Amino acid sequence: MALAKKPDLVLRTNGASIWEKLSVLYRLLLGITIGATIYWGTRQVSRADTSEPTPAPTIPAEEGLSLKGKTIGITVIGTDHYWDLRAYQGQIDEVKRLGGTPIALDGGRDDKRQISQIQTLISQKPDAIIEQLGTLSVLEPWLEKVVKAGIPLFTVDTASPASINDTTSDNFFIGEQLAVQLANDIHGEGNVLVFNGFYGVPVCAIRYDELKEVLKFYPKIKIIEPELRDVIPNTVQNAYAQVNEMLTKYPKGQIAAVWSAWDVPQVGATEAVDGAQRNEVKTYGVDGSPDVVALIKDQKSSAAAVVAQQPYLIGKTAVDNAARYLNGDHSLPPYSFVPALLVTKKNADEMQKFLGQRP
Amino acid sequence: MTDEGNGQNRESPKEPAREGSVGLMEPPVATTKGDGPPINGALLLRAGSLMGFVLVIAYFALVAPGFLSVGNITNVLEQSAILGVLSFGMTIVMIAGGSNVITGGIDLSIANNLGLSAAVYAILLKTGQPDIVALSLTLLTGLAVGLLNAIAVVSIGILPLIATLTVMNICAGFELVITQNTVLQASSPLLAVLAGDGPFGIATLAYLLLIIGLILIAVIEYTPFGLRLYAVGGFREAALAAGLSVNRYIATSYILSGICASIGAVLSVALLSGSSTGSGDMLLSVVVTALLGVVFSRRLVPTISGSLLSVLFIGFLINGFQLTNISSYWVNGVEGLLILFAVATTSLVRRREA
Known part of the structure; x- marks a missing residue:
């Protein structure tokens, strides 16, 4: 990045040869920049990484729905987690399948960027906007602006008063299923x-509260205080380090299980437990990313259960809801719940197939 | 902002130098002595860059519906405000420290300083402090971080690259301590004004970007103080020989940069209704903007006006991408391309002309 070899910035003119060489280089670089811009301009939205193995299963065919001639804005906070990416893809694919044009925007886990994207999206006046996850307090004023601009707003996994319909998993059931499984296992x-x-x-919060609700009736199960804090980014490494420390602090027999509200910390926790050969400790999480389902299938791994959501189906359902609304059906309920599935050592193999994570 | 004529030397500190206000250096003139018009690589590069800017705008105006609408231009200005204010701070440090990236002035802590200042502002408002107290302490936080950079660079003599990298980590650490890595919601009468619209229904942040930009252009490009900043960065020995307190100017540049970060923090809290995690990710964009700003200046030096043009250029580019339905995934790559372009052409021109 060195700008100048010499510390001073005195410039002198040196004649035509510099001009020629400079102009060639300059035109070349400018040409690349502008040429590339023009080339990209002719392309449609490039899809998010489509290298995932197979499309999600169990998608009921919805007859008579169409988004022909309609533009749907899709804004997501990020796609770095399996869940986020699959739900995002589910939306893009379904908009295209129904004959509409998606404007798909990935905020790259940056609140500012997502806000900018929503702002510009409003000025593009699509027929509907679907918003997926993000920090609610940051988003709320901007979601209200979407509504004020007269654009129907739908959300994915984001309960907002501004949204016509929120498509999500039943997180009460997820929390309860996971907690009951944990209590039973230990x-x-x-x-x-x-x-x-x-x-x-x-x-x-819902999943955590459900855990507490269930544990009320299991007085011999205690949550270790202070609770651990999972972070983004570096979730796996951070969870690994924290669980490792706790395993040192609490010798064999003093920890029965590790619970987390999603499955990325579960990966770090499982690695720490397996690495320390503390096979009396079991790990639990939510989402059902392929790596976690594979861990659960592995009989030697301490990963005991995960509640797998169907993010692709959630994304698809959100688009179907928007399509229904745009086709005049205004009887949508405020929430659409997509079933989640408990994956344990016993059914992991079968679930892998059902979730489309293996052929 | 963009006088393209080659007669008037708008941004050049050489005019005050001639007036003898400092009298410390040969004017950093980029003109030929003797015959011929004052054409050189730097001028061509600047003209070319401006033309590139105009071409990109023209292209998007043609293909993107609503690109040149008042609403959209306001959007871009509003979206560029935070990055713009940060890049002004970075530009000032680059001016006073010299633009050699290894040994020259750079403030890597600026984005995390914003994160820390925003956390301070949000937590103060949350604990019920009035705006005036919260605002003052936020600006003081930015100033203190700037002062820390100044002490590390000037008094201790650590390379700015390393010194500000360390301070960056300190800021990130304190931000985590305050926020516990969560988003702190905040609201206040001032924030409501900043987040809302000003006259003519145009966003307040858009006005602020232009106002702060114009004030800094006036101070840095048209006053003896600004001239001396350029002298300290570009001609250190000459500045020393002329009796300038070089260290004081360099220290001041870091403090100004710190204040810019805390102003950016207030704007950020307004835009996001609170503090937000991950402010450090803005650093690369700030560096890109300040470096790209160099190609918009006549003598290939960092200028506030260049940085303002550069932040708008990037803002319009990202906006145009979205309006023409090009994936946002291209943005990082294009930012990288722009930085390569800016650095490659400026170093080439300088090397050839040295």
């Missing part, structure tokens, strides 16, 4: 490490 007794870093995210 025979209703023992200490549990809990990652509770994202209580501010409503779906995580």
